[in-house]
Amino acid sequence: MLPAILGGWTVAIVAFGVVSTVSLTIQHREQELALLRSIAATPRQIRQNVVLETVIVALPAVVAGLLPGVALGAVVLGRLVDGGLVGASTRLSAGWLCVAVGAGTSLAAAVAAALISSRRAASIPPVRALGEASPSATRLLSRARAVGGLGLLAVGLSLAAGTLFMENGPLLSSTAGPAGVAVAVGLALLSPLAVTPVGWFAHARLGATARLAARNTRVRARHSAGVASPLILLVGIAAGTLYMQSTEDGAHRGPAVAGDVGAQLAPVNYLIVTMIIGFSAIVVVNTLVAATRRRRREFGLLRLSAATRGQVLAMVTVEAAVTAGIAVVLGTVAAAATTVPYSLVKTGSPIASGPAWMYLAIVGGAFLLVMLATVPTTVGALRTRPIDALSAA
Structure with a gap:
């Protein structure tokens, strides 16, 4: 199995x-x-x-x-x-x-x-x-994507609700775990709707680079959502599974009991989440590198419009941070679909057991992953002369 x-x-x-x-x-x-x-x-x-x-x-x-x-x-x-x-x-x-x-x-x-x-x-x-x-010339969400996202959200929330009525035992994770995954995928499908409000900050009293980054994120909502989607999955699964296991560990503190299924499954659960994080990280890096490389023409056009390399790099960095922030928020919501019902049944509290540094490490890792995949790729793209970038596109 x-x-x-x-x-x-x-x-x-x-x-x-x-x-x-x-x-x-x-x-x-x-x-x-x-x-x-x-x-x-x-x-x-x-x-x-x-x-x-x-x-x-x-x-x-x-x-x-x-x-x-x-x-x-x-x-x-x-x-x-x-x-x-x-x-x-x-x-x-x-x-x-x-x-x-x-x-x-x-x-x-x-x-x-x-x-x-x-x-x-x-x-x-x-x-x-x-x-x-034109990124804005197409619909933000296709009908199939909207129906699929809402359907998966309904499935995930139903599984989370069902977890509340299960007995406290080894099978509790069989509904709590899939609940978070279903919600994560559903939110990833609907993520263009979460990206669009970022454009509201385009009219705020921010610097020119930040305003341009916010406007780009809003206009290219489908593109930004495509980059954020695998990151939502990574944060949701990682936080949900790790805190579910830490809650299990906290509920069974004390001397190990022979035949304790929870104690036996703990290292396996950590192995599974480690491999899932690894595979998700590969997907995130590949998606970000591919998306950034295809923007060489846009970077060249900005350079010809008097933008400096530093300004273009700063704009992309802000966009990457905004995308990572959206993914972290949605991924945290997905993780809550796993941890809240699981913790309520295990401990009676909606707050999962576990150290705060674990969540901070997941969030920090997500931002670091985005920056490591985006910034060096952008620096490489900016080495191309603007006129060459336009003709090569």
């Missing part, structure tokens, strides 16, 4: 990351795709093109991940043996069937994510090829 849970979370995170990355790519290729539509390419052909491009990129990535995946499986098995959940005589078996299923599942997740994103690509009108792609 445990490998299925860990594998399921991994596939879900990978699929979510592919959707975010492909969606951002489509946003930056609107003119190109509209041009294909204007020369008689059908929506079906556009969808096929997006899916095939994703498969071409995903295939070598899946092959490259096979050997590290087997090595990671050995590490996980070792931790399970150390925790007493698996017999010491158990050995890792990496047969061709397991490898094929793992590779096939990963590729299927990428294809499914590409199919979801390709719907937007196929809906781009041909007339878009005649002008500049």
Whole structure:
């Protein structure tokens, strides 16, 4: 059961990351795709093109991940043996069937994510090829995204409410954990609505750089939400799972009891959340680097409009901080869907047990991750001469 849970979370995170990355790519290729539509390419052909491009990129990535995946499986098995959940005589078996299923599942997740994103690509009108792609020219939320986000929020809140009526036992986390994940994904889908109010600060008495960053974040709400989405998932899952486990630990303080399921599962839960954080961090970095690199033309235009490199870098830094702040707030709300009902049943208090530094570390790590992925990429993009950046776009 445990490998299925860990594998399921991994596939879900990978699929979510592919959707975010492909969606951002489509946003930056609107003119190109509209041009294909204007020369008689059908929506079906556009969808096929997006899916095939994703498969071409995903295939070598899946092959490259096979050997590290087997090595990671050995590490996980070792931790399970150390925790007493698996017999010491158990050995890792990496047969061709397991490898094929793992590779096939990963590729299927990428294809499914590409199919979801390709719907937007196929809906781009041909007339878009005649002008500049405008981030504000499209709807903030598609109907499917709004319905999906609200549906997942309803599922997550229902699971959180159901947790309140469960008995205090090992199965309590079976509803509390998924509740936070469902709310996190739902909030990520609806995040453009949370990004838009940032534009209100564009009229505040802030510096020119901060005003421009706030206006950019508002106008490019879909883009900013695409960057924030994997970060919401990271903060929500990390904070929810870690504080759920720390609450469990706090409720069972004292000498270890033989056969205590909670004590046995503790190291496994920490292992799971560590791996989820690692996979989520990779998705966040890839998304941020890809999104920043595609803004070279915008940076070049700002430089030609008399903006200095320092001003452009400051603008991007403020945008990154705002995006990270939005993700932290929404991720914290998602984590509360896990920790509040779990803590109420375990301790009678809505406040989860655990040190404050753990939450501060998650928040600080989220901001650090965003800055490390954004600032160096921006510095590299600014090394290109403005006129070259315009012609290379």
